[in-house]
Amino acid sequence: MMNLDTLSYFLGIEVSSTSNGYYLSQTKYTSNLLSLAELTDNKTVDTPLENNVRLNTTNGEPLSNPTLYCQLIGSLIYLTVTRLDISHVVHIVSQLMSAPRxxxxxxxxxxLRYVKGNIFQGLQFSSRSTLTLRAYSNANWTGDPIDRRSTTEAGYYALANTTSELLWLRWLLQDLGVDSPSPASLHCDNYSAIQIAHNDIFHKRTKHIEIACHFIHHHLLHGVLHLVPVCFVDQLTDLFLPGLIQQDAFETLYPNSN
Incomplete structure (x- = not known):
């Protein structure tokens, strides 16, 4: 091991440290990505995806050379490390890599034009924030325009997946010597899913998700998590829907942006 002094740059991620905490960004990485796409003009857009746009596997002409498309997608996926606002739309276009059009x-x-318009944005980790775990769970029911199936198997499986993430974070904090004595708050706008989670009697209509039901119910009983109903207007996960990333949502994601 070598002492390389204060961390400032690591794997394309720029790190700045102040008394207020740490700020992570990928400005140089983004600039290189824009050069790869040959976006040399000054045109920018306010949202990463137009409203009501539904991508499918039939519209448009097949790309004669999909290599650049795949390279850009791979780079955008890594850019989501600090740019959470493009996570959802990058997930959409990454599903089309096998036959891009x-x-x-x-x-x-x-x-890329959206990212170019706020190239200096990143993540702020405040030194004044608490270590209380809080999560938001949501699902996209019948959101796939191609076969109308759910992309996450909907509400309850989303709760189970988020519960798994919370358990992993609690174990990670314990390894770092940080105890989490209070239950983690798990916010969800699906009231039916919350009711099923608290019900230890499973009916025929929930047998197909019985394993997930037992999993969540077990951790509720043991005080690992606490389910909190949240109104859809306060559902923070909706900020990641591509058509909603506008100024108000952007300020919520990046409250310390200039």
Missing amino acids: STHYVTVLRI
Whole structure:
């Protein structure tokens, strides 16, 4: 091990430290990505995806050389380390890498133009924040325009997945010597899913999710988590929907942005 002094740059992530905490960004990485896409003009957009846009596998012409598309997608996936606001739309375009078309490439360029408009943004880890775990769970029911299936198997499986993430974070904090004596708050706007989680009697209509039911119910009983109903207007996960990333949502994600 070598003492390389204060961390300032690591794997394309710029780190700045102040008395207020740490700030992580990928400005140089983003600039290189824009150069790769040859976006040299000054045009920017306010959202990473237009409203009501539904990408599919048939519209547009197949790309003659999909290599650049795949390179841009891979780079955008890594950019989501500090740019959470593009996570959802990058997930959408990454599902089309096997047979990308011209419409998909146009969407990728729009994502890049959106990022270009706020290239210096990143993540602020405040030294004044608490270590209390809090999570928000949501699902996209019948959101796939191609086959109308759920992309996450909907509400209850989303709760189970988020519960798993919370358990992992609690174990990680314990390894770092930080105890979490209070239950982690898990916010959800699906009231039916919350009721099922608190019910230890499973009916025929919930047998297909019985394992997930037992999993969540077990950790509720042992005080690991606490389910909190949240109104859909206060559901923070909706900020990641591509058509909603506008100024108010952006300020919520990045409250310390200039």
